[in-house]
Amino acid sequence: MDNSMIQQGWHASHALAVASLYENAFGHKFKAAIPSKAQRIHLLAESFDPDFSFVVIANEKIVGIAGYQTAQGSLTGGITLKRLWRVLGFWRGTWAALVLSLFERKPDPKELIMDGIVVDPACRGLGLGSELLSHIITYARENQYQKVRLDVIDSNPRARKLYDEKGFLPVRTDRFPALKWLVGFSGSTTMVYEIQAS
Numbered sequence: 233m234d235n236s237m238i239q240q241g242w243h244a245s246h247a248l249a250v251a252s253l254y255e256n257a258f259g260h261k262f263k264a265a266i267p268s269k270a271q272r273i274h275l276l277a278e279s280f281d282p283d284f285s286f287v288v289i290a291n292e293k294i295v296g297i298a299g300y301q302t303a304q305g306s307l308t309g310g311i312t313l314k315r316l317w318r319v320l321g322f323w324r325g326t327w328a329a330l331v332l333s334l335f336e337r338k339p340d341p342k343e344l345i346m347d348g349i350v351v352d353p354a355c356r357g358l359g360l361g362s363e364l365l366s367h368i369i370t371y372a373r374e375n376q377y378q379k380v381r382l383d384v385i386d387s388n389p390r391a392r393k394l395y396d397e398k399g400f401l402p403v404r405t406d407r408f409p410a411l412k413w414l415v416g417f418s419g420s421t422t423m424v425y426e427i428q429a430s
């Protein structure tokens with residue numbers, strides 16, 4: 233895309249737009265935890281830590297985002313139990329925390345974990361997802377991480393193709409059909425990009 237640029241993080245004024253973009257792609261995973269779409273967007277907008285992301289901006293609009301997690305923090309790390317209680321109340325907040333804990337991953341000190349990558353549906357297929365992923369890999373290399381890890385769900389061949397072509401290799405596949413009603417998918421593959429020392 234000619235008129236687009238990639239930068240780390242975003243200005244606070246973009247928080248709601250970024251949250252909507254992210255929710256649009258991943259809301260189905262969080263439906264059981266937080267049934268209200270408006271509450272999911274509200275929670276994401278106030279929880280996101282933009283420092284742990286790269287975004288694509290085109291015509292002053294954010295049209296792509298790639299979040300990540302390191303031992304220092306993560307894009308979605310602000311979704312704490314305290315915040316869930318405040319936004320959803322005690323019981324619904326506790327339930328949401330329990331469901332969301334199923335998605336929790338802990339990075340090794342030398343590992344960067346992807347925390348969601350999404351491109352605006354109107355801008356897909358133009359190379360933006362690939363560019364965002366390249367930025368993540370370059371950032372990981374420049375900051376001495378040894379690998380980039382991610383999980384891709386079994387029903388997302390488009391994302392899987394993107395990771396395969398970028399050089400990510402599958403290291404583990406988990407199947408959990410009994411949990412589909414809770415997490416929105418029935419299996420996932422963990423993929424790793426090993427960063428070669430230069």
Ligand SMILES: CC(C)(COP(=O)(O)OP(=O)(O)OC[C@H]1O[C@@H](n2cnc3c(N)ncnc32)[C@H](O)[C@@H]1OP(=O)(O)O)[C@@H](O)C(=O)NCCC(=O)NCCS
Nearest residue numbers: 257349350351356357358359360361362384390391393394
């Ligand atoms: C996955 C996603 C980020 C890719 O973004 P994108 O900007 O469309 O990707 P690109 O244009 O850079 O395409 C990269 C590769 O994806 C694959 N791809 C792109 N469009 C595709 C399509 N219509 N069908 C199948 N594969 C496709 C191709 O391998 C492509 O490489 P190629 O152009 O060399 O063939 C985007 O589809 C998206 O936001 N999906 C919803 C959120 C999501 O599923 N995120 C991943 C979670 S693990």
